[in-house]
Amino acid sequence: MLLAACAHIRGVAPSGAPNEAAWQQRRARLAQLKDWDMEGRVGVSNGRDGGSGTMSWTQQGDAFQFDFQGPFGAGALSIHGVRGVLHIRSSRGDDFISRDPERDFARLLHVPLPVLSMRYWVTGSPAPDAAYDKRVDAQGRLVQLDQYGWQVSYLTYAVFDGYDLPTRLVIERDKVRIKLAIETWQVVALPADARIATP
Numbered sequence: 001m002l003l004a005a006c007a008h009i010r011g012v013a014p015s016g017a018p019n020e021a022a023w024q025q026r027r028a029r030l031a032q033l034k035d036w037d038m039e040g041r042v043g044v045s046n047g048r049d050g051g052s053g054t055m056s057w058t059q060q061g062d063a064f065q066f067d068f069q070g071p072f073g074a075g076a077l078s079i080h081g082v083r084g085v086l087h088i089r090s091s092r093g094d095d096f097i098s099r100d101p102e103r104d105f106a107r108l109l110h111v112p113l114p115v116l117s118m119r120y121w122v123t124g125s126p127a128p129d130a131a132y133d134k135r136v137d138a139q140g141r142l143v144q145l146d147q148y149g150w151q152v153s154y155l156t157y158a159v160f161d162g163y164d165l166p167t168r169l170v171i172e173r174d175k176v177r178i179k180l181a182i183e184t185w186q187v188v189a190l191p192a193d194a195r196i197a198t199p
Contacts, residue, residue: 011156011167016138023140026164030125033163033187035060038122040182042070046111047175055180059119066115077109083116111176114150121145121152122180124166139164149173160185 036059043052053070068077075091079101088104089095098104105113117127124142126132132147141164145152155168165185171178 011158013156014137014139014141014143014154018136019138019140020136021140022138023134023136023142026140027125029163030123031128033123035187036123037184037186038182039184040180042068042181043177043179044070044109044111044113045175045177049110050177057122064119070109079115086115111178112173113178114148114171117148117150118171121147121171122166122169122182124154124157124164142166161187163187 037057038059039056040054041052042055044050051070053068055069056067058065062082064080064082066079068079069075070077077091078089079086081087084099086098086101087096088098088101088108090108094108096104101116102112102114105111105115120127126134126145126147130147132145134142134146135144137143141157142152142154144154150171150173153170153172154166155170156166157164158167159165163185165182166180167182169180171180
């Protein structure tokens with residue numbers, strides 16, 4: 001059953017002096033957000049080439065389905081799996097299992113797309129298994145996150161079903177720049193027989 005309907009989101013920029021107590025409360029709440037759907041647009045540049053496309057992401061616990069219609073001649077790209085083992089298919093004939101998706105996306109798209117960490121970053125939270133540096137606002141929302149050598153800048157947020165979620169963010173490392181504009185969020189709970197198949 002859907003916990004909330006799909007919403008078109010208009011975001012507001014984070015602001016105010018850092019509030020560490022609010023950040024700790026917010027991070028604990030985001031840790032409870034296990035199942036969600038998100039749709040939006042993505043722009044990617046590697047310093048030489050660039051382009052934009054659409055994306056949809058369904059997260060169900062540790063399993064996810066990520067569909068990307070994107071630049072660099074990849075066409076349609078579909079990724080599903082669980083942390084550490086992903087099945088990647090593209091409309092140009094690529095079909096393989098990846099245990100190092102950032103490396104494989106660098107080969108396929110010429111951009112090391114950090115999908116395993118993006119699961120957390122898109123909700124406004126750091127990945128739980130690595131050190132990070134951060135800057136937060138008066139509401140405890142991330143303004144900037146540095147993790148795994150990537151810098152994530154949060155430009156706008158909007159409240160959805162009690163969760164204050166990012167709607168625009170930029171992910172950068174070296175010459176790689178990934179811009180996300182999230183148009184819709186759903187917070188969902190699906191029955192066991194509708195779960196994502198894993199590779």
